[in-house]
Amino acid sequence: MCHGVFLFVVLALLSLPCLSRGDWRPRKLTTCDLHPEIEDLMLKDTKVWGDKGITEDLVRSLHDPCPPTEVRVHACVKSQRILIKNGTVYVTNLMPVNGFGAIELIGFLVELYETSQVFQLPDVEFSYWHDDNAPAESSRTGDGWSWPYPPHGLPPLLGWSKAQQHGALLVPYSGAFRCPRDSFDSLLSSVQRISETPWEQRLQIAFGRWNIFCAWYYRGPHIMQNGKPSPCPREHYNDLYYRRPDVLLTAALNRNLTNGQMADPVSLNDQNKFKYIVSTDGWSISSKFDKYLLLGSLILKAEGLTYGFYYPAIKPFEHYVPIMYKHEDDIFEMIEWAKKYDAEAKKIAINAQRFAMRNLNRHARLCYIFRLLTELSKQMRYEVSCDRRPVCVPLVEEIKFLSKHDATSTKCRYHEVLAQYAHDDPDGKPEFSGYEELRQKHEAMPLHILFGGRR
Structure with a gap:
């Protein structure tokens, strides 16, 4: 009897995966x-539809006004429509080859795919707006939202930067x-090396580099x-540098420094x-501000009207020092304050670094996308x-295509996700067998089909 039981257990174990x-x-x-x-803002923004919710005609309003003769319509060329069903992510419009090369779009697609492999995503449909700011058409008018296309309600839009009056839901600037x-x-992987520069040895100079726009x-x-209205910070601080090079090194790229060299x-x-x-x-939130948080230096942040998904959680004089807040030259007052209260300035820098490491790391961003899509x-x-x-392509295939196409192959670190998930993803084709099919669709399909036009 014992031998029989032993044999049964062995066979049962061998049959397990x-x-x-x-x-x-x-x-x-x-x-x-x-x-x-961060959660509070996300929950607030996802409740703007009230009891009516999101109907299919709202979703279609993003792409129905896009016949071949109107491809310049803003809503037609700046949004990537996405559908998620049973945990699989699909793109439901394909960008023309001159419209998909920006990392603002590519980065989000890669991050969304990774989110779908780490989290169980719900059934949902939306568009990701990959321009610098949420579309101006999605503005609040009284208790409602303006949108120029029928049925004139707010469609589900995701964007990485917006102002208070815009209706988009914020997501991370994944490309940056x-x-x-x-x-x-x-x-983030270099924080150890960065932290090896002691606070006391850092130069008491306010440093900045940018292109002027x-x-x-x-x-x-x-x-x-x-x-008074604020001047353009990038122009103004570049000009201030010539007046006070002893405390500022805020020069625009390829402009002359006081020593005659180019910045x-x-x-x-x-x-x-x-x-x-x-x-x-710049045109919207700075793509470098997130990175500055990691440097362990005190950030002097020029105030503005646009914000990113985590901005409600960062506070002036806790994570950064605001400038162009009182008046256009208050940067000098803030530098003097930081020198006088050096220990407090150091504490703010530490707070910023800690916040970024805890709340902006990759897992935290994937968590945010999952929670947003769930709501x-x-x-x-x-x-x-x-x-x-009319178009419904598994996102894994679109990312494999982007990783191989000449115009996009070097734009992002695709293989961080492809090597982990794509080779045995049941939603994809073996290796890159779908590349030629997608290339032809991107390059040759009629524009009204590319943009999911009227049906």
């Missing part, structure tokens, strides 16, 4: 925690967080405490030698399905 196989994956997560103030050589993720809200909507880029890995870092916005899915009032979409 082998957990040491190389293709074993952990079970997808169904919960995670966010910083409470993960794609460049000096990405946030890359810099300015957001729409300067010289107008952004009013400083003295009641060249300085690697983020080397900027921690300065005790103070000046952050200014957004609760607003869906129709069955999400590829059956009613």
